[in-house]
Amino acid sequence: MDVLTPRQKLILAAIVEDYIRSAEPVGSRTLSKHQDFQLSPATIRNEMADLEELGYLDQPHTSAGRVPSQKGYRYYVDHLATRREMDPQTLRVLRDLFRQRMDEVERVIQQTATVLSQLTQYAAIALGPLIHQQHIRHIQLVPLGGNAAVAILVTDTGHVENRHVTLPDDIPPGEMVRLVNLLNAKLVGTPLARLRSHLYQEIAAEMVETLERYEDAISVLDQLSETLVNGPGQVVVGGVTNMLGQPEFRDVERVRPVLELLESADWRRALDLVPLTGPGVQVRIGMENPVASLQDCTVVSATYTVGGVPVGSIGVIGPTRMNYARVMRILEYTAGALTRLMTERLTGS
Amino acid sequence: MDVLTPRQKLILAAIVEDYIRSAEPVGSRTLSKHQDFQLSPATIRNEMADLEELGYLDQPHTSAGRVPSQKGYRYYVDHLATRREMDPQTLRVLRDLFRQRMDEVERVIQQTATVLSQLTQYAAIALGPLIHQQHIRHIQLVPLGGNAAVAILVTDTGHVENRHVTLPDDIPPGEMVRLVNLLNAKLVGTPLARLRSHLYQEIAAEMVETLERYEDAISVLDQLSETLVNGPGQVVVGGVTNMLGQPEFRDVERVRPVLELLESADWRRALDLVPLTGPGVQVRIGMENPVASLQDCTVVSATYTVGGVPVGSIGVIGPTRMNYARVMRILEYTAGALTRLMTERLTGS
DNA sequence: TTTAGCACTCGTCCTCGGTGAGTGCTAACA
């Protein structure tokens, strides 16, 4: 990373901030009238030429002003973005959000995505807490007729998962009741991540004793646990149409790949966008994104944790010309609030 | 409704179909070379002038061809659209869809919306079957600690609903078990629509006898049944970005209101779009839509039924320049398939 | 090192004429 003079930093920061505001290339004259630093346009032009040579600025065409390059944004985020306080109005909206009574975790995630997108005017994405961190509270098997049945699993946060399973033929009456009772007696309190190993290691022996049809029971439980642990969990995307308001996406052909990605049911990729990589706020600018259709976008994300372990994440997707300072601040706050809320739910009650 | 001569009908149909294909105003010369009717451009121009005077055609500007008006589309749909057979490829896609094994009704609805949007290249909307038509299979109350609990309700189609409820303080141990047992003994088989009346009329007496804390039990059940019956049910929207491919929506400002409507969580209004109004395929052209942001769109919808009663619906949203014949045929087929499938689920098993 | 001056670049906007698709009208024709 090159070393910039204090004045160059000042100018770079001013250009980034001005461009974020106006979405128009910033000229030297505009800057010279700008603020603290009293410099003539010519001086600023010299500095800008240097900054462009170093790769921090781009010039759309010869007679236009300068625009931050992706490298410029990166430098701004890493070294220049000042941690301003949140404006009181934003803070109030967020406080109100988390003061609300929201019983279901699903609702919390849903509302978070909505509020994030409203506040930022970008698209927002929120991933529910990974279910396999949660503990089993209750298991139930409800026969539907024929061989069909629904397996229901309730976690200690009150999250309910259900899967349709196929029962083996000719289950003796009472056998299923015994199975359910055994499971509840033995599995309540187990983290979902260890459901399978518990099944085989600790209660298999007992199942052989208690149940006449051991293999059949295992087959049902396999069906339940298989999709459950690997499932992507809840994903909520909000404010997609906000992207249409951004000037860089006034052209339909530009937004289209982004909207298509956001709409696609291929949530695995969505998860890639906002991976669970440690604490703090992460910023991916343009080409830093692994997904090609986001190369003109910035993804800002943060994770919320329970007991220090990341369990879910939230993110904001917008153009590279993004209000970094504000979005990062908002995400930081929100992730913190979610961490507190989820910790309370997962350990407190 | 004015009476059109056979030739006028022929010309109107040709214009509508040509415009649906090309999205460009149709000129007299193009039409004269068109097909069966051997007429000179001049003759066709005369007829077109008449049709315009009657309101079936519009002219974007003096020296452009003609475009069907909304009245023209309406006439076309009502009198001219020929019931062509579905092309084999479309038919195969639909057959494959419903041949798939889809245990959960939710998956059926989800997949239907996806396939509809893929086939039509418009946006598709699918509404899950109204839950209050279904019958109770199982009720469960899982305490979470403190006063919180989850109430779970399974219907005979295997649909699982859950709500967080607040328990009264100091429930005697065993009381809740008794409550759940009583509910299951008495309520299994009841249609959800009659849950509340059953609660009060038929088993209230028994509850007073069996339970020490009758009022508390009722308060819990109230919480469960309240949101359950009035809930909007499952709504899936798919293929929203398909709209971006339509030439009439190349301008961002034109798509925006439509996408915003489709994204909005205000599903009540979405329900208004595709109301449960009897059998058959419904077409709403432009201003016929009650929602202002759809005034340049056509909504084609159909309902699926169980035992003759409409329980859910599907729809396609696209520009007024829509391939009516094909979309209507596809929706007709799909609604029929859903009717068969849901009937089997709701009554068969 | 900074600044004033100046020529230069280049995107934007406007105008303007040519082009062509399409029309309306009229008169002739079957």
Added chain:
DNA sequence: TGTTAGCACTCACCGAGGACGAGTGCTAAA
């Protein structure tokens, strides 16, 4: 009376040309 050929007219679209202005790079002076 319905149909067709002919013809003048309209008007969106396209590309060229020119004025404008924001902004630059360079040079020379402070």
